[in-house]
Amino acid sequence: MPKVFDFPQNNRLIAAFSSKADGNMSLSYGATADSLDNRKNFLEKFKIDYRSLVCAKQVHGVSVVYATQNDAGQGALDYESSIADCDGFITDQPNLPLAILTADCLPVFLYNPKIPAAGILHAGWRSSEANICSAGIKLMHDKFKSDPADLLAAFGPAIRSCCYEVSEDFKSNFPFAIFRRAGSRYMDLANLNRTQLINAGVREENIFDSALCTYCSKDAFFSFRKEAKAAGRMLSFVSLT
Numbered sequence: 001m002p003k004v005f006d007f008p009q010n011n012r013l014i015a016a017f018s019s020k021a022d023g024n025m026s027l028s029y030g031a032t033a034d035s036l037d038n039r040k041n042f043l044e045k046f047k048i049d050y051r052s053l054v055c056a057k058q059v060h061g062v063s064v065v066y067a068t069q070n071d072a073g074q075g076a077l078d079y080e081s082s083i084a085d086c087d088g089f090i091t092d093q094p095n096l097p098l099a100i101l102t103a104d105c106l107p108v109f110l111y112n113p114k115i116p117a118a119g120i121l122h123a124g125w126r127s128s129e130a131n132i133c134s135a136g137i138k139l140m141h142d143k144f145k146s147d148p149a150d151l152l153a154a155f156g157p158a159i160r161s162c163c164y165e166v167s168e169d170f171k172s173n174f175p176f177a178i179f180r181r182a183g184s185r186y187m188d189l190a191n192l193n194r195t196q197l198i199n200a201g202v203r204e205e206n207i208f209d210s211a212l213c214t215y216c217s218k219d220a221f222f223s224f225r226k227e228a229k230a231a232g233r234m235l236s237f238v239s240l241t
């Protein structure tokens with residue numbers, strides 16, 4: 001079964017991520033022949049129409065887009081219609097499923113039950129270093145007057161510090177996100193994003209972490225590091241009811 005984030009006060013939110021068993025969800029990476037069927041089957045479990053999905057042409061940047069009903073279906077049936085130069089979405093509109101696709105990068109789920117409003121971010125190391133969490137939280141504030149102290153946040157499956165080895169010349173703006181173990185250097189992507197969230201005003205107790213590692217979770221998830229070009233993508237989404 002897909003993992004669902006069971007936030008407290010989640011009466012207006014559906015938030016979940018797929019696993020490898022649900023199949024490749026990408027229309028552009030990995031084996032794509034069954035991707036539309038995979039999306040349909042996965043989203044049907046939540047009574048969501050896969051044709052209304054909003055997807056992004058992810059570029060490892062910090063651009064977050066406020067999605068409205070006008071965007072419904074962008075990238076749902078073909079990659080080309082995905083929203084360009086975008087690594088995250090927010091919305092306050094119901095029945096508008098917002099998706100990101102990952103295989104090692106960290107999916108960050110955001111939810112403000114008081115508005116209600118929701119967001120989803122694609123946080124690889126570049127976007128994390130550039131603070132995409134702050135960009136998403138700021139846009140929610142600008143559009144909906146969302147108070148970061150009211151936000152609930154969650155992390156889906158990603159490559160974790162157990163497996164995310166980086167080279168000696170890898171430069172990080174955040175030394176605390178890099179640590180040394182048995183002579184090698186590792187990055188802690190989740191901890192970096194946790195810190196970015198807290199610095200942006202999210203309460204630590206409102207951050208929920210699946211703690212799942214895409215690399216070492218016994219083939220439960222696609223991993224770009226493990227499978228390279230053959231890797232499919234998991235789909236993470238939020239949808240307000």
Ligand SMILES: [Zn+2]
Pocket residue numbers: 159160161162163164213214215216217
């Ligand atoms: Zn691991």
